[in-house]
Amino acid sequence: MIHMPVLALLDRLLAEPVAGLGGPARALLVTVYPVVLTALVLALSLAAHRGLTALGARRLFDLPRRRAHSNPEGETMPRIDAPALPARTQVEEAARVLSGRVVRTPVLHSPAIDRLACARILLKAENLQDGGSYKMRGAMLAVGRLAAAGHTGVVAQSTGNHAVAVALAARRHGLAATVVLPVDAAPVKVDRARAAGARVVRAGTTVEERLAVARRIAEVEGHPLVDAYDHPDVVAGQGSASLELIEEAARRGTPLDALVVPVGGGGGIAGACLAAAGTPIEVYGVEPVGCDSLARSLAAGRPTPVAPAPSLADGLRPGCVGDLPFAVARTAVRGVVRVDDDAIVEAFRLLLLDLKVLVEPSGAAGLAGALRLGEVAGPGGGAVTAAGPGDVGGTPWPSGGGRRRTVGVVLTGGNVEADLVARLAGDRMTAGVAA
Amino acid sequence: MIHMPVLALLDRLLAEPVAGLGGPARALLVTVYPVVLTALVLALSLAAHRGLTALGARRLFDLPRRRAHSNPEGETMPRIDAPALPARTQVEEAARVLSGRVVRTPVLHSPAIDRLACARILLKAENLQDGGSYKMRGAMLAVGRLAAAGHTGVVAQSTGNHAVAVALAARRHGLAATVVLPVDAAPVKVDRARAAGARVVRAGTTVEERLAVARRIAEVEGHPLVDAYDHPDVVAGQGSASLELIEEAARRGTPLDALVVPVGGGGGIAGACLAAAGTPIEVYGVEPVGCDSLARSLAAGRPTPVAPAPSLADGLRPGCVGDLPFAVARTAVRGVVRVDDDAIVEAFRLLLLDLKVLVEPSGAAGLAGALRLGEVAGPGGGAVTAAGPGDVGGTPWPSGGGRRRTVGVVLTGGNVEADLVARLAGDRMTAGVAA
Numbered sequence: 001m002i003h004m005p006v007l008a009l010l011d012r013l014l015a016e017p018v019a020g021l022g023g024p025a026r027a028l029l030v031t032v033y034p035v036v037l038t039a040l041v042l043a044l045s046l047a048a049h050r051g052l053t054a055l056g057a058r059r060l061f062d063l064p065r066r067r068a069h070s071n072p073e074g075e076t077m078p079r080i081d082a083p084a085l086p087a088r089t090q091v092e093e094a095a096r097v098l099s100g101r102v103v104r105t106p107v108l109h110s111p112a113i114d115r116l117a118c119a120r121i122l123l124k125a126e127n128l129q130d131g132g133s134y135k136m137r138g139a140m141l142a143v144g145r146l147a148a149a150g151h152t153g154v155v156a157q158s159t160g161n162h163a164v165a166v167a168l169a170a171r172r173h174g175l176a177a178t179v180v181l182p183v184d185a186a187p188v189k190v191d192r193a194r195a196a197g198a199r200v201v202r203a204g205t206t207v208e209e210r211l212a213v214a215r216r217i218a219e220v221e222g223h224p225l226v227d228a229y230d231h232p233d234v235v236a237g238q239g240s241a242s243l244e245l246i247e248e249a250a251r252r253g254t255p256l257d258a259l260v261v262p263v264g265g266g267g268g269i270a271g272a273c274l275a276a277a278g279t280p281i282e283v284y285g286v287e288p289v290g291c292d293s294l295a296r297s298l299a300a301g302r303p304t305p306v307a308p309a310p311s312l313a314d315g316l317r318p319g320c321v322g323d324l325p326f327a328v329a330r331t332a333v334r335g336v337v338r339v340d341d342d343a344i345v346e347a348f349r350l351l352l353l354d355l356k357v358l359v360e361p362s363g364a365a366g367l368a369g370a371l372r373l374g375e376v377a378g379p380g381g382g383a384v385t386a387a388g389p390g391d392v393g394g395t396p397w398p399s400g401g402g403r404r405r406t407v408g409v410v411l412t413g414g415n416v417e418a419d420l421v422a423r424l425a426g427d428r429m430t431a432g433v434a435a
Numbered sequence: 436m437i438h439m440p441v442l443a444l445l446d447r448l449l450a451e452p453v454a455g456l457g458g459p460a461r462a463l464l465v466t467v468y469p470v471v472l473t474a475l476v477l478a479l480s481l482a483a484h485r486g487l488t489a490l491g492a493r494r495l496f497d498l499p500r501r502r503a504h505s506n507p508e509g510e511t512m513p514r515i516d517a518p519a520l521p522a523r524t525q526v527e528e529a530a531r532v533l534s535g536r537v538v539r540t541p542v543l544h545s546p547a548i549d550r551l552a553c554a555r556i557l558l559k560a561e562n563l564q565d566g567g568s569y570k571m572r573g574a575m576l577a578v579g580r581l582a583a584a585g586h587t588g589v590v591a592q593s594t595g596n597h598a599v600a601v602a603l604a605a606r607r608h609g610l611a612a613t614v615v616l617p618v619d620a621a622p623v624k625v626d627r628a629r630a631a632g633a634r635v636v637r638a639g640t641t642v643e644e645r646l647a648v649a650r651r652i653a654e655v656e657g658h659p660l661v662d663a664y665d666h667p668d669v670v671a672g673q674g675s676a677s678l679e680l681i682e683e684a685a686r687r688g689t690p691l692d693a694l695v696v697p698v699g700g701g702g703g704i705a706g707a708c709l710a711a712a713g714t715p716i717e718v719y720g721v722e723p724v725g726c727d728s729l730a731r732s733l734a735a736g737r738p739t740p741v742a743p744a745p746s747l748a749d750g751l752r753p754g755c756v757g758d759l760p761f762a763v764a765r766t767a768v769r770g771v772v773r774v775d776d777d778a779i780v781e782a783f784r785l786l787l788l789d790l791k792v793l794v795e796p797s798g799a800a801g802l803a804g805a806l807r808l809g810e811v812a813g814p815g816g817g818a819v820t821a822a823g824p825g826d827v828g829g830t831p832w833p834s835g836g837g838r839r840r841t842v843g844v845v846l847t848g849g850n851v852e853a854d855l856v857a858r859l860a861g862d863r864m865t866a867g868v869a870a
């Protein structure tokens with residue numbers, strides 16, 4: 001018995017006294033006693049967990065996989081030049097790493113929007129994310145891994161939200177940040193990047209001009225460039241917003257049938273495709289009319305640039321979808337819808353006046369696309385100009401007799417100039433909506 | 436053994452085979468086997484609960500206390516003429532009844548607002564509530580109990596949000612609703628009440644005029660009048676918003692030190708006082724300058740009417756705080772701050788452009804008050820014009836060396852006209868804020 005002292009003790013405590021009792025009493029004890037012990041162990045474990053969490057010892061409960069990336073020698077995810085595409089597991093891993101480090105944004109819902117869309121619309125309010133957009137997710141993941149790998153600074157370029165997010169993520173990780181913004185960037189985004197402590201460089205108006213400047217800075221300073229969408233951590237990080245939306249919809253008993261995401265460089269929709277992989281959820285992209293690089297790329301079978309037309313959606317105007325996002329999305333996207341400025345303004349006003357949240361035009365484009373897809377279901381429908389595998393043109397979701405479908409929409413960001421809010425809110429082109 | 440067949444079976448299954456084994460093996464089995472059984476029973480129970488919940492059989496899990504009020508013969512809460520004041524238990528009961536019937540609105544947070552307020556500000560976004568305001572809570576509770584008591588219709592009067600909430604609550608419970616609104620009511624509130632199926636009657640511009648009309652209608656139709664604040668269910672229902680905020684702050688590890696609530700008729704602040712009862716949380720009210728009935732009532736020791744001055748905060752302009760709310764608040768409120776339209780507009784813009792949510796001026800007044808209380812802590816502070824037990828005038832929360840305090844603010848509603856949004860968003864009187 002010396003080699004098993006714990007079991008021997010349990011034997012003395014439990015089995016022997018029990019064996020001496022009568023049949024039914026013994027059975028009762030044998031059944032009840034360990035149940036009480038189990039409850040006690042559970043309660044003690046929970047209390048210990050709470051106590052340790054309150055003492056800031058959360059790390060103790062990190063899974064080994066989650067702790068790995070804070071190891072300076074640890075291996076990071078595959079680099080962009082690696083042939084392997086990220087998969088759903090990378091999005092799940094991103095969600096785990098980001099849990100508690102970014103806001104778990106609420107999922108909102110409005111009966112009035114449901115009626116207009118002929119579907120149950122669940123809106124993931126990433127405009128309420130730190131930094132005002134879901135770009136914070138990819139930036140926190142990518143910058144966190146670069147910090148863990150020993151880098152002391154990062155460089156980024158974007159029309160605004162990615163730059164703001166990288167600046168904030170760098171500050172949180174104690175890294176220097178240089179961000180390259182276009183000369184016509186929204187002042188609110190420039191201010192936010194500066195407020196986060198980043199050095200702001202203004203260059204040109206196109207992606208190519210900014211990218212050239214950003215690459216030169218990265219080379220001179222010896223700091224890595226965090227691409228706004230052509231980067232596996234960014235794709236996986238952005239995908240965590242879709243994953244949370246998918247999970248929340250299922251938790252509410254209304255699992256998603258479709259997921260609608262605005263498309264700029266494609267990081268968000270690639271992340272959405274990964275998050276929906278292995279589920280029956282159909283993923284749709286939304287592009288402004290004349291900024292439809294993804295739709296054209298899907299039709300051509302390879303990344304196809306466009307000369308972006310003017311659009312209210314300043315965040316959806318890269319000249320070309322990224323290589324990595326395209327590679328992920330090409331076989332996974334169900335379709336792409338194009339929306340014009342009128343549709344974006346209508347969605348903006350619905351979100352502001354009915355749902356009570358401020359979403360930038362690029363973010364409102366997602367709802368505009370969902371409403372457009374809903375129209376197709378109506379009697380006069382069928383006019384959606386979409387492209388891609390399984391071309392849209394039929395009935396994405398039934399409006400009548402059939403079961404009402406649940407559609408998730410990612411409201412990607414909320415950084416808008418006050419003047420533009422005033423102009424769009426006061427706009428008379430669309431009618432108000434009553435609940 | 437025939438009289439205890441289950442125990443006999445367990446005895447055969449568990450105890451007898453165990454008794455035949457060697458010491459350590461027996462001890463191991465005795466310990467492990469019931470633990471596994473317990474886990475199995477727990478898992479099966481959870482699965483059954485989920486299955487039944489998904490089938491809409493939630494009622495099965497209602498506590499007897501919670502089910503009582505759906506009994507037509509059941510006794511409801513004390514009426515307004517009863518001497519007993521509602522207590523914290525009524526707010527907890529309200530929160531239980533309302534759980535799953537109204538939105539559990541998110542608690543939002545912004546570093547930029549924290550810096551301005553010299554405190555951690557947690558904002559309960561009741562503008563995202565059904566019907567666009569926290570009035571939905573009291574209305575759902577009161578109308579639900581009237582429906583359970585066999586009534587077939589209800590009457591209400593208010594400047595807007597309470598009427599909208601009662602209309603929606605009546606529709607959900609299958610009751611007819613007549614709501615009396617002022618002739619100068621915000622069109623969006625009139626539209627929303629009508630959209631919810633209520634009969635809308637327009638009468639006068641003051642509470643007294645509307646109340647006279649509403650009482651006549653109630654008498655003619657034989658339907659009860661649901662007062663906008665002088666009603667225990669309404670006070671308890673509104674208090675559930677504060678209770679959720681208090682709980683969420685504690686869950687995040689930053690328990691509230693203070694709670695700031697805008698004051699119209701006093702239902703919200705009375706509910707907040709009840710929710711905070713028995714905790715060290717200090718409750719502050721916020722009134723527009725010239726609409727300070729609560730501050731005057733606290734100073735006079737009895738409900739004291741004012742002739743309400745013009746204010747952007749249309750929901751905070753009743754001529755007098757209610758008897759019941761005053762009775763609850765008089766000994767429980769720490770102080771009242773008064774805010775002018777400039778302060779309300781500044782708070783409105785902060786909430787819109789920094790936090791990304793649309794809050795009506797009456798709701799934004801809460802944040803304006805919290806910022807005003809924060810100013811007192813600064814070097815030039817001390818000018819707060821407050822009244823009540825424990826008159827404010829010192830340092831509500833330390834800005835410097837001391838521990839940073841956590842302050843909860845209830846953003847009570849978000850029903851604003853598009854034109855007003857455009858005017859306030861475009862307003863140049865205050866500067867933008869960067870995160």
